[in-house]
Amino acid sequence: MSVKLGMIGGGVMGEALLSRLISQKIYQPTEVIVGEKSAERRDYLAQQYGVSVTDDNQVVAQQVSTLLLAIKPQVFAAVTAELAASPLASAPLIISILAGVSLSQLETAFPQLPVIRAMPNTPATVGAGMTAFTSGSLASARDKQTAQQLFSAVGEVVEVSETLMDAVTGLSGSGPAYVALLVEALSDGGVAAGLPRALATQLALQTVRGTVQLLQETKIHPAELKDRVTSPGGTTIAGVTELERGGFRAALMAAVKAAAERSQELGAKD
Ligand SMILES: NC(=O)C1=CN([C@@H]2O[C@H](COP(=O)(O)OP(=O)(O)OC[C@H]3O[C@@H](n4cnc5c(N)ncnc54)[C@H](OP(=O)(O)O)[C@@H]3O)[C@@H](O)[C@H]2O)C=CC1
């Protein structure tokens, strides 16, 4: 076994992890091989990160100590059927980041192998990711440590019970999209109020970043911060009134729940 990390699926999330793992020197490019069906993506990943690439997932799985699955849940069955064609000589640790795909589905697909189900998110690219993971029955303390080290390199890591993984997916897995919409909408609002676009986006980004930092460092409850910003009869309560009228909080809660339910559905398909 000569290669430490194999990745199957080199799309958005695969690249988000790969880029940071390489830039932080957690793995050397020579220690990584990516199995990817798209020739265009293979060429791009090889050129951008210097990793080995192949369209043959068996070639990946046969020579690595850790096999990271980063394909869509919809192709999980096809990919695992392809891998099941011959036993994996290197007995790798399997780490799946697939939404919805359960530990029991992973253990059925990879009998006798240690499996870990993880849910990272795209801020991993800049080392600000949030990953939750849960381990299968054959995963050793060392396997968990491998997962912990890999995901620590791209942000914060928590170990959770598998029963929480769909909810994690709905919140932190999908969450960067909600926050991106928030930033875009704040910027649009600034433009509507007369700000130039670049300035509006700068204000929106720094306001979100600063608020998060304030909440994290002071540990005050979000409701208390809201109270501190809303001066009696002032501007903020006028804005908050509109958010309440538009169902802002209910919409965010429903979004997390809908995404968690979709995660469950994606797993139930296989
Ligand atoms: N995007 C995100 O923020 C997050 C995603 N995830 C999970 O990561 C996984 C990947 O998501 P994402 O990166 O967004 O999806 P992408 O579609 O961007 O990436 C999947 C990649 O796998 C390739 N692929 C398809 N079939 C095969 C195959 N048989 N063998 C090898 N590669 C194949 C796809 O190629 P092609 O496009 O040609 O089909 C594509 O490049 C999903 O399971 C998702 O649930 C988890 C956390 C966050």
Ligand SMILES: O=C(O)[C@@H]1CCC=N1
């Ligand atoms: O949208 C998705 O299905 C994936 C899982 C979490 C984030 N993106």
